[in-house]
Amino acid sequence: MIRDITLGQYYDADSVIHRLDPRVKLLFSVLYIVSLYAGRGILCFALAIVFLAVIIALSKVPVKFILKGLRSIVILIVLSAFLNLFLTQGEVLVRFWIFKITKEGIRIASLMVIRIVLLIMGTSVLTLTTTPNDLTDGLERAFGFLKIFHVPVHEVAMMMSIALRFIPILIDEVNKIMKAQQARGADFENGGLIKKAKAMIPLLIPLFVSAFRRASDLAQAMEARCYHGGDGRTKLHPLKYHRRDVIAFLLQFAYLAAIILLRIFLRAFPVEFL
Amino acid sequence: MQFELKDVSFSYQPDAKEPKYAVHHVSFSVEKGEFLAIIGHTGSGKSTLIQFLDGLLKPTSGKVFFNGTEITAKGYQYSNLRRLVGLVFQYPEHQLFETTVLKDVCYGPKNMGLDKEEQQARAIRALKAVRFPEDSYEKSPFDLSGGEKRRVAIAGVLAMEPECLILDEPTAGLDPHGREDILSMCRELQGSGITVILVSHSMDDVAEFAERILVMDSGELKYDGAPKEVFRHVDALEGIGLSAPETVYLMRELKKRGYDVPEVVLNTEEAKEILLDIFKK
Numbered sequence: 392m393i394r395d396i397t398l399g400q401y402y403d404a405d406s407v408i409h410r411l412d413p414r415v416k417l418l419f420s421v422l423y424i425v426s427l428y429a430g431r432g433i434l435c436f437a438l439a440i441v442f443l444a445v446i447i448a449l450s451k452v453p454v455k456f457i458l459k460g461l462r463s464i465v466i467l468i469v470l471s472a473f474l475n476l477f478l479t480q481g482e483v484l485v486r487f488w489i490f491k492i493t494k495e496g497i498r499i500a501s502l503m504v505i506r507i508v509l510l511i512m513g514t515s516v517l518t519l520t521t522t523p524n525d526l527t528d529g530l531e532r533a534f535g536f537l538k539i540f541h542v543p544v545h546e547v548a549m550m551m552s553i554a555l556r557f558i559p560i561l562i563d564e565v566n567k568i569m570k571a572q573q574a575r576g577a578d579f580e581n582g583g584l585i586k587k588a589k590a591m592i593p594l595l596i597p598l599f600v601s602a603f604r605r606a607s608d609l610a611q612a613m614e615a616r617c618y619h620g621g622d623g624r625t626k627l628h629p630l631k632y633h634r635r636d637v638i639a640f641l642l643q644f645a646y647l648a649a650i651i652l653l654r655i656f657l658r659a660f661p662v663e664f665l
Numbered sequence: 666m667q668f669e670l671k672d673v674s675f676s677y678q679p680d681a682k683e684p685k686y687a688v689h690h691v692s693f694s695v696e697k698g699e700f701l702a703i704i705g706h707t708g709s710g711k712s713t714l715i716q717f718l719d720g721l722l723k724p725t726s727g728k729v730f731f732n733g734t735e736i737t738a739k740g741y742q743y744s745n746l747r748r749l750v751g752l753v754f755q756y757p758e759h760q761l762f763e764t765t766v767l768k769d770v771c772y773g774p775k776n777m778g779l780d781k782e783e784q785q786a787r788a789i790r791a792l793k794a795v796r797f798p799e800d801s802y803e804k805s806p807f808d809l810s811g812g813e814k815r816r817v818a819i820a821g822v823l824a825m826e827p828e829c830l831i832l833d834e835p836t837a838g839l840d841p842h843g844r845e846d847i848l849s850m851c852r853e854l855q856g857s858g859i860t861v862i863l864v865s866h867s868m869d870d871v872a873e874f875a876e877r878i879l880v881m882d883s884g885e886l887k888y889d890g891a892p893k894e895v896f897r898h899v900d901a902l903e904g905i906g907l908s909a910p911e912t913v914y915l916m917r918e919l920k921k922r923g924y925d926v927p928e929v930v931l932n933t934e935e936a937k938e939i940l941l942d943i944f945k946k
Contacts, residue, residue, distance in 0.1 A: 564759075570721050571760040574752040575821055576744065576776030593772065596762035600807065 400460070400518050408450035408520045412636045413529025415643075416517045422643050423513040426650045427506050435653050436505050442646050443513055452519050460515040461508060468507050475500035527552045532630055545621025553609070561602060568597045666730075667829060667860055668695040668718055673727030675713055687713040688724070689884040695862065697828070700855045702863045702871035705881030706906035711864050712755070714881065715831050718862070719752040748777055751827035755834045757818035761806040766797070766817050769806050773825040784824075791824035792817070795850055812843035819847075829860035836870055848874055872896065872910040872931040880907070893929045912936040919943070 408416075426439060447457060461468075481495030521529070531548035538544055569579065572593045579590050618624075673691050676684040688710040695701055705711045716722040717729050720736050720743040729737045736746055754760070763769035770788035779787070792802065795816040801809070806817055815835070823830065832851065836844040852874050855861045865871050871878060871892070878895045880888040882905040888895045896902070899909045899917065912930045916939075919926045924943055930936050 567754065568760055570716070571754045571757065572772075573721060574719055574747060574754070575760070575773040576747055576825065577772075578744075578776070593760075593762045597759055600762075601759055 400456070400515070401522050402452045402456050402519045404451040404520075406449060406451040406520070407635060408446060408516070410635065411520075411639055412630055412632055413521050413525045414533050414630065415632075415636045415639045416521055417529055417533055418640070419643050420514045420517045422647050424510060426647050427509055427513070429647070429654060430650045431654050432657055433502075434657065435650050436502065436509070438646075438650060438653065439509055440505075443509060443516075446516060447512075450516060450520050452516075456519060457512050457515055460511055464507065464511060468504055471507065472500045472504050475503050523555045524552055527555070528626075528630060545624075549621075557602075557605070560605070561598070564601055565594065565598060568594055568601075666694045667697045667699075667732060669730040670694070670717065671728045671730070673714075673717060673724040673729060675710075675717070675722065675724045679725045684725075686710075686725075686884045688717075691727075691881075691884075691886045693879060693886060693889055695829075695860060697860055698855065698858055700852070700861045700863070700874060700876045701879065702865060702875035702877070703879045703881060704865055704868065704871055704907060706866065708883075709881040709905075710884040711881045712833055715752065715833060715862065715864055718829075718831060719750050720746050721752070748825050749828045751822040751825055751830045753819050753822050753830070753832045753835060755837060756815075757822075757835075758806075758811065758814035760818055760821070761814060764805060765803050766792070766806050766809070767802045769817060770820045770824050773821055777825060787824045787826060788820070791820040791826075794823055794854065795820045796846070812839055812846070815839065815843070815847070816850075819850075823854075827859070829862065830854060831862040831864070833864045834866070835863070836865065836867065844870070866907070868896075868908055868910045872912075880905075892931050896929050896931065 423439075423443070426435075430436060430439060447454065476492060476496045477490050479493050479496035479499050481493035483491045483493050484497075485492045518526070527548045530551075531544055534542075534544050569577075573579070577590060577593060579587070579594070582590070671692055673688060674686055675688040676686050678684055691710075691714065703711045703714065713722065717724055717737075718731070720741070723737060727737070728735055731746055731750070735741070736743075761769050763772065767785070767788055770791055771784045774784040774787045789802075792799075797813065797816050797820060801813070806814060809817065819832070819835070830851075832847075835847050835851070839847065848870060851861050851863060863871060863875065875892060878888070878890065878892050879886060880895060880902070887901075887905065888898065896909045896913050899913060902909060910931055912933060912935075915936060916926050916928060916930050919939075920928070926939055926943075930939065
């Protein structure tokens, strides 16, 4: 049962988006969020939808996977749609009991839903097309400037990648210990809450013991190979910008500029309902 | 017959287009009181195979019987089976969790619902069977040496007083002394009427003690027979990443040089006698 958990949500495929430098994709996530809040009106969102659709098509990730990410925030979407729909003042269209639906309500609610959905889909492109290791690598480089302020960027990134690396190992360990205790008659499934919680002790203690043992083994192995933090450390696959990364940078800035220009233009020449 | 496996197969991804089988069409049976060894290269399916016997894994297809009852049947209750079949996993010392050795060994009997006195009595009997020193019963299991930890873990399974003891690589990572201890303990247990199934990839471990050897290769059962039979196929065994005990190689070399010696000799005592005979002539 524990074997079925998939970690992160990386979808392995060979696409331009997968090959992009993680820093480009990190910046894209930020820019896309900014664009969703900078844009006002249906035209801006239409542009945002088209831009994201092109990226998703290029990434070769099935839309099904991207929509999966929305499942966890369904309640948030429904709630914000509901509140905006009923609580916005304006020209009343329908009225029943204490509720009234206004023209402005429909407009704001639908834009809100589109914004949240795009927000989640846009940022999930990053995690779907970047391996956790590339991601931490990218984060380390992108936030490298913080070293000036004595933020231990390398150490945090190293901790992140080790933690990620250890998750499958620990899951494996849990399975093993579970089986060993089951062979000694342990019962993890039946009984009330307290009994179940108590049944976890023979599982958790060996797990913690082994996690500490592994941590100290790893620390020794790293020291034995002269690991001494990030200073002067070189990489086997250093991150380098390629031409496609430069193009991607330019494209995303062009996109953000288009959104902002569109907004200024629409403010100067208001069009009904856009 | 204590165990009977009928055409058992197992795949970790049975729904894949071309499922890979960890165990493929394996059939064999185990008699009560037997000392059986299962050998095979890493990934040959031996660890998967023994989990069927304890009901921890269910084969994808095929049937497993224990004392005549089908344990692969729907709705079978495993609690009784797990009491009667003691399974000791690889590196069993990783399962220790209690504050004292005695309490840890009591865990199995406690799960069986026995009263406190009976739990203790069984735990002490089990600790004696693995020859664990009495003055260390109240020590923390985490303060013990590697070999001691392993003996406590095996005692933890023995305390349930199973009819059959299955050990997965019980000598892995132990020094020669610890290895000798564990193996002779297995033989003593068999002497007291318990079926012992030993999984190993060390030929010297199994050659001396096992009465019967099963050889697994990439999920399939290659050989099933007495050690003298199985080790006759030295070349085939080497082909699947295994070897024969040192004594077998010694006899083969002697034979090549024209001495009249038996083909398969499995223990060092016998080999010594043969060598002394040759020197006398």
